[in-house]
Amino acid sequence: MRHNARLRACLASLFLTIAAACAPGIAPRMEAHRPAEIRPETIVMQDGAHLPYKRWSPDGPAKAAVIALHGFNDYSGAYKDLAPLLAARGLLVFAYDQRGFGGTVMRGDWAGTEAMIRDLDTVTELLRAAYPELPVYALGESMGGAVIMAALGGYSPPRLDGAVLSAPAVWGRNTMIPWQRGALTAGAHLAPRIRVRPQSLPKLPSDNIEMLRRLYYDPMMIKETRVETAWGLTGLMDRALEAAPLLDMPLLVLYGREDGIIPRAPTCRMLRTLPTGADDVRRWRLALYENGYHMLFRDLNGGAVSADIAAWLADPAAPLPSGAEVAAPAGARPLPDFCGRAAPE
Numbered sequence: 613m614r615h616n617a618r619l620r621a622c623l624a625s626l627f628l629t630i631a632a633a634c635a636p637g638i639a640p641r642m643e644a645h646r647p648a649e650i651r652p653e654t655i656v657m658q659d660g661a662h663l664p665y666k667r668w669s670p671d672g673p674a675k676a677a678v679i680a681l682h683g684f685n686d687y688s689g690a691y692k693d694l695a696p697l698l699a700a701r702g703l704l705v706f707a708y709d710q711r712g713f714g715g716t717v718m719r720g721d722w723a724g725t726e727a728m729i730r731d732l733d734t735v736t737e738l739l740r741a742a743y744p745e746l747p748v749y750a751l752g753e754s755m756g757g758a759v760i761m762a763a764l765g766g767y768s769p770p771r772l773d774g775a776v777l778s779a780p781a782v783w784g785r786n787t788m789i790p791w792q793r794g795a796l797t798a799g800a801h802l803a804p805r806i807r808v809r810p811q812s813l814p815k816l817p818s819d820n821i822e823m824l825r826r827l828y829y830d831p832m833m834i835k836e837t838r839v840e841t842a843w844g845l846t847g848l849m850d851r852a853l854e855a856a857p858l859l860d861m862p863l864l865v866l867y868g869r870e871d872g873i874i875p876r877a878p879t880c881r882m883l884r885t886l887p888t889g890a891d892d893v894r895r896w897r898l899a900l901y902e903n904g905y906h907m908l909f910r911d912l913n914g915g916a917v918s919a920d921i922a923a924w925l926a927d928p929a930a931p932l933p934s935g936a937e938v939a940a941p942a943g944a945r946p947l948p949d950f951c952g953r954a955a956p957e
Contacts, residue, residue, distance in 0.1 A: 617716060633857070648734045650705050650742070650954025655708055657734055664688065664715040665708035668699040676747045676773075677739045678925060679732065680707035683907075684845055685834035686827075687714025690753060692910050694918050700920045703745070708735065710759070712841070714832055722844030725851055731762040736770040747773040749925055754781045754874070754906065755845060758852035765855020774862035774928055776921055779874055780882070784850040787845070787878040815872025818907040853878060856885040863896035864924045868904020869950070880951035897924070899936040900950065 646658060649791030654662040666688045678698060682690040688707035695705040709716050711731065732750065739748050750772050752760040757780030763770050784950060818824055827833050863886070867879055886896050899920055909917045916934040923930045931937075936949060 636819040650738050662703040662729050663708045668695040668705040670699045670702045674704040675702040677704045677743050679750045680706050681752040681759055683754030687832045697918050701926050703925055723842040725848045728759050732763050733770040750775040753778045758848050761855045762851035765858040776864045778866045778908050781849050782853040782878045782882045783874050817873050818905045818911050820912050823910050856882045860887045862928045865898045866908050868901045870909055871906045885921055898938045901936050
C-alpha cells in the first residue's frame with residue numbers, strides 16, 4: 613500500500629510537471645497599428661487581421677443593423693438562409709467569420725476570448741459610425757452567443773441595443789461532470805495540438821439531416837478540432853456563464869427541448885442568474901421550442917424560429933409569432949417543469 617501511494621504521488625507530480633510545460637496556447641496577439649475599416653469583402657481590424665463577412669441589405673430604408681456571429685467550427689455562411697428573411701423585414705445584416713474560423717488566416721487556431729470580444733466591439737463601433745441613426749443588435753448562435761454574453765459582461769461592453777442568443781454556449785467547466793472536466797484539462801495540457809474528429813454525438817445538433825450533410829461537405833467548415841481549441845472554447849463558455857447576471861438589457865434567449873449539445877443544467881443556471889431590472893421587470897425574453905435542436909433556425913422547424921428572431925429584431929416588444937415564448941414572473945425559478953433539478957441553487 614505504501615508503495616502504491618508513493619507511485620500515485622510520483623505520477624501526480626509528473627503530470628503536473630508535464631502540464632506546466634505543455635500548457636495550451638492561443639494565437640499570438642497582434643498589436644493595434646491602424647484604424648479598423650469595413651471593406652467590400654472583409655472587415656480589417658486594428659491589428660491588420662482580415663475577417664471575411666457577408667452583408668444582406670433591405671430593399672428600402674433599414675430599421676436596424678444586426679451583427680451575426682456564428683458558432684464553433686462554423687462560419688458566416690450559417691446565416692445564408694436566415695439573413696435574407698431578416699433583410700426582407702428591413703434589417704441590415706452583417707455576418708463575419710470570427711478569428712480562427714471560416715476564411716480567416718489563422719483558421720483552426722484559438723484566437724482567445726479577449727480578441728473575439730474586441731472584434732465584436734470594433735464591428736459595433738464601425739456600424740455605429742456608418743449608420744448612426746440605426747439601433748445595433750447582435751445575433752449569436754452557440755459560440756457566437758457566448759461571445760456576445762462575455763462581451764456584454766465585460767468592463768467596457770459593446771454599445772449594443774440588444775441581442776438574440778440562440779442556444780448560447782454556456783457549458784462552463786463548473787457545470788461539467790468531473791470526468792469531463794478532468795479529461796479536457798488533461799488533454800489540453802498533455803496533448804494540446806492533437807486533432808480530434810467527433811465520430812458520434814449523443815444527439816444530432818439538428819433534425820435537418822440534409823442541412824447537416826451539406827455542412828459535412830462544406831470546405832469552410834472545420835471538421836477536426838485541436839484539443840487546445842476546445843479548451844479555449846470552454847474558457848469562453850466560463851466567461852459567458854459568469855456574465856449572465858450582468859446582462860441587464862433587452863435579450864431574446866432561444867433554446868430547444870431536444871438540444872443535445874449544450875446541456876440543460878448550464879442553460880438553466882444561466883436563466884436563473886439573468887437579472888431582473890431595477891423596476892422588477894425582466895428585460896429578457898425566452899422562447900422554448902418543443903422540437904427544437906441546437907441549430908434552431910436551421911432545424912426542420914427553423915422557419916418558425918426565424919420568424920421569431922425577425923419579429924424581435926424589428927420590435928423587441930412584439931409578440932413572437934410561434935407562440936413559443938415562456939412567460940414567468942420576475943424572481944420566479946425559470947421553467948420548473950423543464951429545468952427540474954438541472955440547475956440547483
